[in-house]
């Protein structure tokens with residue numbers, strides 16, 4: 407079990423696996439290109455009856471580079487054989503943010519975090535005064551040792567006043583005022599959101615029940631996969647209880663993640679009126695949160711103030727890859743074993759006690 411070395415090879419493995427599994431494949435080509443000119447696309451593999459009452463949706467690459475792990479899980483599953491029945495069909499979405507995946511970034515072609523982008527841009531856009539205060543320190547104009555030292559002290563000083571949870575919330579809850587910053591939610595629905603909405607409506611709107619696994623990396627203990635729900639109401643919680651064990655809800659303060667607005671899990675519930683939906687992110691830990699944050703800041707600086715194809719790029723892209731897609735077979739095995747267990751549990755719930 408190992409991660410692919412590029413978006414291109416991950417995509418090829420996925421398409422080969424989907425073909426071997428006899429899936430119907432629909433490709434959504436992205437208007438951009440990869441760093442070496444490669445075609446970018448989100449690919450959808452559909453297995454089983456299109457009118458099955460219960461459907462399992464598995465998404466990789468919501469956060470670009472995090473798709474290396476998700477893609478590995480999806481391709482290995484397709485190779486091993488996907489169990490479908492009259493009661494359950496499967497929809498597998500590969501690389502919903504193909505640009506970020508190919509450029510080894512968490513964000514998309516617009517520097518937008520897809521999991522902050524699904525808000526109502528016609529309404530009041532969320533504010534984040536903590537981020538506003540920290541913005542110049544988080545992504546400074548230069549990224550040398552002296553600047554890194556000074557800005558690290560500024561972040562620690564903020565943590566001294568607001569606690570580390572306060573720092574994490576300010577940094578990662580999402581922000582809509584700093585287009586070159588980190589965790590930027592954008593100013594309109596981006597390509598990946600529009601594409602995901604069309605996929606979800608097309609393949610899932612006629613279902614009775616849907617379970618969703620959205621595959622992420624970068625937070626939590628090494629190799630542990632925390633299940634994270636978004637903002638379920640009481641009925642939503644009952645459905646989650648049926649499909650998953652020990653999921654966390656960030657607004658309750660028990661998750662490795664800050665509470666976030668505009669994520670795809672909430673959005674998919676809204677795109678599927680009348681369908682019973684239970685969706686979680688699986689968040690696999692990699693390295694510590696300071697190293698992850700440092701990698702994201704370096705990458706944001708590279709794309710905002712330097713040249714992502716220039717000499718500064720290689721070490722920063724290595725840093726990002728290490729933070730979100732560790733090349734460690736032990737980690738890959740832990741990720742895949744957890745994926746299989748959660749997936750099987752979700753299907754049991756879907757056909758069992760789900761309401």
Ligand SMILES: [Zn+2]
Pocket residue numbers: 468469472622623624
């Ligand atoms: Zn993520």
